[in-house]
Amino acid sequence: MLELKDFMPVNFLKKEKFTGSHQGMRFRMEKTEVEGEEKPKLGVCVWPEPYGYDATPKEEKEKILLEFDADGIAKGVDWLNEQFVAQASRWKAASRR
Template structure:
């Protein structure tokens, strides 16, 4: 499983996306800006997370193959992100082990 200590800290994610993989599941974690509400120009900073199956990189994978989620841009949010990644891996194991 993915361990919290294997993921870059928030200070790194402020500047660069972090990519990794775990037994067929690839993932990308990055700082993202999302609207606070539909009718507002204000934005909120969050952790944007995306997962997709191997073999291709993020840019070469079809959008239909990607699953996205957001979390608070805090160390606690990063911990929740890692928990989500591990849950998605377990819940969708066949998706990651295409033979």
């Protein structure tokens, strides 16, 4: 399982995207400006290996928006772990390609 201690803090995410992978599941966290919202959000996305974010079709990606703060990052890690368990066969199939 993914652990919060392995993720970058808010100050890093203010300037850079954070990407990684875990047993066939790729993920990305980034600061996201949302139209009509005063404050930025934390965008969290998952998709199957083998391709990077830009090379993966939109329909293969799943995203959520959370508060852009330390609590949002913790909730994002929880969501990533939930996706890893809930879609285990998807990630296993991707890692065998």
